[in-house]
Amino acid sequence: MVKTVFSALRQKFRIWLFRPKIESGSVTLNQRRIFIIPTRQGLGFVGVLLVMLLGDINYNLSLGYVLTFLLGTTTLMAMVHTFRNMAQLEIRAGRTESVFSGEMAEFVFHFHNTGKLARYHLKLTSSNVQEVIFDIAARQGMEVKLPIPATQRGWLCSGRLTLSTEFPLGLYHAWSYLQFDTRCLVFPKPSPPHPLPVSAAPNGTGTLNVTGDEDFAGLRNYVAGDPIPRIAWKALAREQGLQVKQFSSPQGQELWLEWGHLPALSAERKLQILTRWVLDADAQGIQYGLRLPDIELPPGQGTLHRLECLRALALCGLQT
């Protein structure tokens, strides 16, 4: 009974002290945000100092007093230095590139040291063991990338990060919790190569001649996102600029990547195969559409289309 009350109080205290809160925008580390406690080594050093003091008193070592006090004061000053190593730092979360599940998501944080003193050996740690150590010169900014493993599709949050330092003497541990609203979109992990589905075209040719060029319709100017195999290299060689071959694809040549056509597999497995198809279809420059249980994306092409499809796959069936 007492135990539960105690642990509840403890929980309350922790909430009051650490104020877990998700932040957006930039955060400046002030006294309220920085916590500092002596390390085990720090306590050990105090023990060494006490033994020294006893020796000084016993042997009347005046110079011993000087050394002991000097070291004692240094210990005290080290606390201020540890604190100042973090104080007044400005931190802002940056944009994070989407990744596929199984890869490392690199969360970007912008640190800005507006003060006249350099910061040394700061350590940014995520709740799982990833950490990154860096210095920031005086009046400098710094972009810190913290890799966090993306294990699941969907939104990945950076979680509560700890910025800590034990500079200069390791006698104190100063830390601050950072929890930004930054998140990273994790696409499903693409399945191993899987043949693209047979187009459900009305003419029923059965196969899809994706690389055929008999329906060549002419050249047009390149726009960002055009698939590389379609670039007219010969035209480029004739110094006509970057141009892309256009094919007149008949209506039925559009490829539909459909959830419903996949065999009875687990939902995640299906999404992985669809992801693979989206990537393959995009690489081959095919017009493709995606039909998922909750969303339908009409056939299209290019980077934007691909990202839209991947996003739909990543968030399929998830509450956002």
Place this chain on the structure above:
Amino acid sequence: MKLSAPFIYGLLACVLLISAPHAEHLPLWVSLVSALLMVWRAYLVYSNKPLPQRGLLFMLMAGSVGGIFITFHTLFGREAGVTLLILLAALKLLEVRSERDATIVIYLACFILITEFFYSQSLLTAMLMFATLLVILATWIHLHSGTLAFISRLRIAGMILLQAIPLTIILFVLFPRVQGPLWGLPQDAYANTGLDDKMSPGSVGHLVLSDEVAFRITFTGTPPRRNQMYWRGPVLWNFDGQTWTPGKSAFGQIKPPRLDNPGSPANYTVTLEPHNKTWLFTLEMPTNISIPAGFTYDFQVWQKVPVTARLRYTAHSQLSYRANIEEDRRQLQRALMIPVNLNPRAQILAAQWRASSANDEEITRKALSYFNHEGFQYTLSPPPLGTNEVDDFLFETHKGFCEHFASSFVFLMRAAGVPARVVTGYQGGEYNNIGNYYIVRQSDAHAWAEVWLSGRGWVRIDPTAAIAPARLELGMAAALPETDSATLPWISRSHISWLSNFRFNLDSLTNQWNQWVLGYNPERQFAFLTRIGMEEITWQNMAFTLLGGIALLVGLFTFFMLRKLATLNTDKAQQLYLKFCAKLSKKGIVREMHEGPQDFAARVAQIKPQLASPIANITELYVTLRYTKQIDAGALQRLSRAVAAFKL
């Protein structure tokens, strides 16, 4: 985390710096073994080889402990302890694998640093300590700052140390001092060089070779002449034919010492270096001393416990006196005892004097003139003497140092029936005109005689003065033949003026250091705190002041450091421009967040066409100042004036 090679070199430098000053008193094998271990470690880092097996290290450790036990017959106590720590530090270097091991070596280094003070607490040692501490801190910072360059680390270490100094001074002054020891000290806690309470041929002579300071004296009022400065130490009564010892007065109650017809008083403060003996030195004859001390029946001053720390006392002496005119008969009997079967020739000579003299005074005069006329020589290297050493000296060798003269003089007096005794101590002193005090060194050690004459009491007779009067007037170097003075410490020899000036400056500094830093004991602390106006010096008051001082200093320090971190990117031009904007916003014309100065100016000019020209002027000045790199004081002034003159 793997420790980097530069870090290991740093650790090696730390251990080297802390153990090197100990080399002079460590057993040779310990210095060699630690040096070898360090070289080995350096080689392993240099060639990137793995550290030795733990088994091997354990064997080395056991060997070291065994060696220390064989050398010192113990593992405890000061010498053995320090030696053990140094070997441990060197061995631990070979085992440094992790951050934790490295931290242990650093803590050990800090601890060994303090043990050096058992041997020396001089100013030089303090400076060396500071330098060593700097290297230790720089290495320590290395452990927690990653790849920071050595110079940067040294700078940070220096900065932290400098910042620590004010607080250290406060702690040093205010930390309540306790007079040690807290527990029993090992016998070897203090070195003792100095006068012994035994005198045999050569015992004073060997002291003369040391330039160590015995004590320093500041006189209030006119100091006495140099040849009057006899610093009284142990008085020796018993002679066994070879050695003089104080002996025991087994007579129960003895009359306290008594001075009649005192004259020529002298007041002075002595700072006595620790000599691990109970007696204190005062000018002949002492009448008063400022610390609890006893006066013996033969005018020695002593305290109950040996002097193990630098001791300061003020004393009062009478330079002319009649000492113990009414001496106890039993004491006079003691002052006549000689070993009857030794030195027959001297005894015959004494008997002749007795027979041919009317009184005791005449006998002393005869003895002095004997020393004066028989070709005696004052030398540091007298030839060895046989069993009848007084005879050998008086009739054969004729060469001796002050203890030979004093000893044979007293022997002759006693043989002739004049009560006499040997007094040892120091004679003279070197005047330091920079610090206005006198320095008495071990090389000023001296022995003289006292005879008791009826009606005059104990009279000092210095037979050395009969042979080498220069000894009293000018000091040892002047009195000795040239071949001898070459063996004296250079300090007693140098007469070059700039050198002696430098020497006096240095000693003056040392004296200040001794008085204020090393001699800062409970009494000094009390005196100092009273002088700076602290009322009621109690333990609690000191603790409060101390805590208050620490809090104030750390607070101030933190404040200044955080100010350095604060964002101060508004420059002068920007401040002026913001003032201008504030003036406009009072009239409801507010600059939008996204609006640049020129857009804003254009907008305002449309709203208030009559102000277009001053606004354009201000904006242009501001833009020039803020966005072109060149700094133009004139433009800043113009902007300041324009903003001040701007009115809506």
